[in-house]
Structures are given as structure tokens and as C-alpha cells.
């Protein structure tokens with residue numbers, strides 16, 4: 001079946017894996033990648049597929065209503081997979097309005113364009129919204145987030161994502177818009193901007209720079225390899241039930257400090273660093289992040305039972321692949337941090 005799919009945020013970390021998967025796996029689909037190329041978006045991430053016939057890049061901002069309405073007039077999109085967002089919690093603490101603008105208003109502008117364009121003809125149409133488990137707030141020492149966990153976001157990032165999820169659902173209830181939402185745990189893998197924990201620490205280890213662990217390091221995250229998230233998105237897009245939510249995660253919880261020690265160990269092996277000169281000496285405990293959520297952990301049994309999705313790589317394999325990728329792509333690392341972000345980053349965090 002032919003499809004015209006608009007993927008937003010396709011030049012970012014997860015988006016680039018989703019675009020690559022759809023372009024390569026479904027030659028009958030035409031993939032339109034809409035991205036404004038903020039500091040986090042980079043067309044280098046898609047060099048290998050940019051000349052494919054079923055791929056078109058559109059440079060544009062989801063908060064630009066005229067532009068969004070124009071492309072919906074120009075191209076006959078029958079589905080949207082919406083990933084474009086401001087995505088980093090620390091940035092949301094220093095610049096919350098940027099998060100409200102892109103994540104809330106941008107999502108509403110897309111929803112509105114879809115509603116006007118598709119009118120009441122929702123046959124074979126879908127608005128698939130990609131969200132995060134952070135909308136559920138924080139867990140204590142035990143328990144897991146299910147699809148029925150009440151929303152309780154704590155950071156401007158998670159509040160903006162929660163708000164966008166609510167608007168998607170509201171458009172489904174009010175205008176009968178066919179939608180699906182998935183809420184995923186922390187991703188890691190190639191092409192992740194080195195502001196998030198794993199790529200930041202890999203980059204700092206390579207450059208012998210301090211590893212700033214927030215608070216006591218006893219915060220827990222549930223890590224999923226990005227290609228498994230892309231596979232889950234493919235599965236949900238094709239097999240998910242309309243107006244449903246799916247939690248995505250790999251049952252793979254790590255305390256930050258344990259993960260950082262493991263990362264140091266693998267990096268030491270790769271960089272031939274001796275025990276005396278271990279990267280662990282770079283670990284530096286720093287002031288905690290305000291409103292820091294203690295623990296995220298996903299119950300992914302619904303997507304497993306109903307859609308048959310499971311992660312394909314273990315954490316050890318995924319981490320190994322990720323570290324190898326960064327070591328083999330130091331130029332990519334250098335190029336993404338040499339732009340606008342570098343100044344911002346130095347000023348904010350002095351890292």
C-alpha cells in the first residue's frame with residue numbers, strides 16, 4: 001500500500017533512526033522529513049539515505065503555522081509520526097518557554113493542520129505522537145509505569161510533553177482524529193547529541209574531562225537501544241490500535257552511578273587505560289538537578305503481549321555498539337558540539 005508519511009524531527013537522534021528504517025524498509029512509502037535543524041538536528045545523521053527516491057527533506061518549523069498549513073496543502077500526507085521536540089531536561093530548566101513553544105504549540109499546530117486537511121475523512125489516516133515516560137513523574141524504590149499510571153510531570157520538559165499528549169488525546173475525543181501515543185523510556189545509541197548522559201560521558205572520557213554526576217548518583221533510568229525504539233515505532237504504526245497508548249521499554253534499569261562505572265570500564269578497555277589511570281577518576285559529584293526524578297521504569301508488557309514487540313539487543317550489546325560508534329565517529333561528535341550549542345553549553349554548565 002502506498003503512503004505519504006510526514007515524520008517530524010527526523011534529523012534528530014531518534015527521528016533519524018525512524019526515518020532510515022521507514023525509507024529502507026518500505027520503498028512504497030514516501031517519507032517526508034520535516035525538521036527545523038535546531039542544535040539537535042543534523043542532516044549528517046541521514047547522509048546514507050538522502051538520495052533515495054522515496055525520501056524528501058523539508059526544512060521548516062512546526063511552530064510556523066503558515067508553513068505547516070502550506071505543506072499540508074502541497075503534499076497529500078496520510079500519516080504523521082511526530083517526534084520534533086525540545087528534548088533535554090536541563091535545557092528545559094533554563095529555557096522553559098522554548099519547550100512550551102515547540103512541544104505544546106508546535107504539536108497543536110500540527111494537529112490543527114491535520115484536522116483541517118483530513119476533515120472527516122479519517123480512512124487510513126493516523127497521527128502517531130511519540131512521547132516519553134517522564135510524563136508519569138517519578139517512581140519510588142519499586143513499581144513500574146503502566147499505561148494507566150496518572151500523569152504527574154515534574155520538569156518543564158515532561159510538563160510540555162504531558163500537555164502535548166493531552167492535546168493529542170483531546171483531538172481524538174473532540175474531532176475523532178485517529179491517533180496513537182507511545183511513551184518510551186530513556187534511549188541511547190548512535191547520533192545522540194552529547195548533552196544526554198551516555199554520549200556526554202563518552203565524549204568527556206575521550207577528552208579526559210570531568211564526568212559530572214548529579215547529586216549522589218543514585219537516580220535510576222530504564223535504558224533502551226534506539227534501534228529497538230525505531231522497531232517499536234514501526235510496529236505500533238502498523239499494528240497499534242487507534243486511540244491507544246503503548247509504553248515502550250526494555251526492563252533495563254540502571255542506577256546512574258553504576259552505569260557510569262560500567263561505561264568507564266568499557267572505555268578503559270577500548271582506550272587501553274590502565275587501572276591506575278582509569279576513567280573512573282574523572283567522576284565528579286556535582287550539584288543536583290532541581291526537581292530531579294528519582295526513578296523511571298517502564299512496564300512494557302502491553303506492547304509485548306498485544307503487538308509482539310521485544311527489544312532485540314541486550315544492554316551490554318547496545319552499549320558496546322554505541323561506544324564503538326562514537327569512537328569511530330569522533331568527527332561527528334566534534335562537528336555537533338562546535339556550533340551554536342557549544343557557547344550555550346559552556347555558559348550554562350561550565351562542563
Ligand code: NAD
Pocket residue numbers: 008009010011012013014015034035036037038039040041042060061062063082083084085086087088102106130131132133161183184185186187188193
Ligand atoms: P532530539 O533533540 O535529538 O531531536 C529533536 C529533533 O526535532 C531535532 O532534529 C530538532 O532539529 C527538531 N526540532 C526541534 N524543534 C523543532 C521545531 N520547532 N520544528 C521542527 N523541528 C524541530 O530528540 P530525540 O531524543 O530524538 O527525541 C525525539 C522525540 O522522542 C521527542 O519528542 C522526545 O520527547 C521523544 N522521546 C525521547 C526519548 C529519549 O530518550 N531521547 C525518550 C522517549 C521519548
Ligand code: TYD
Pocket residue numbers: 089090186195196197198200212213214215219220221256289
Ligand atoms: P539525561 O540523559 O539528561 O536524561 P533524562 O533527564 O531525560 O532522564 O539524564 C539521565 C540521568 O543522568 C538523569 O538522572 C540525570 C543524570 N545526569 C547526570 O548525572 N549528569 C549529567 O551531566 C547528565 C546530562 C545527566
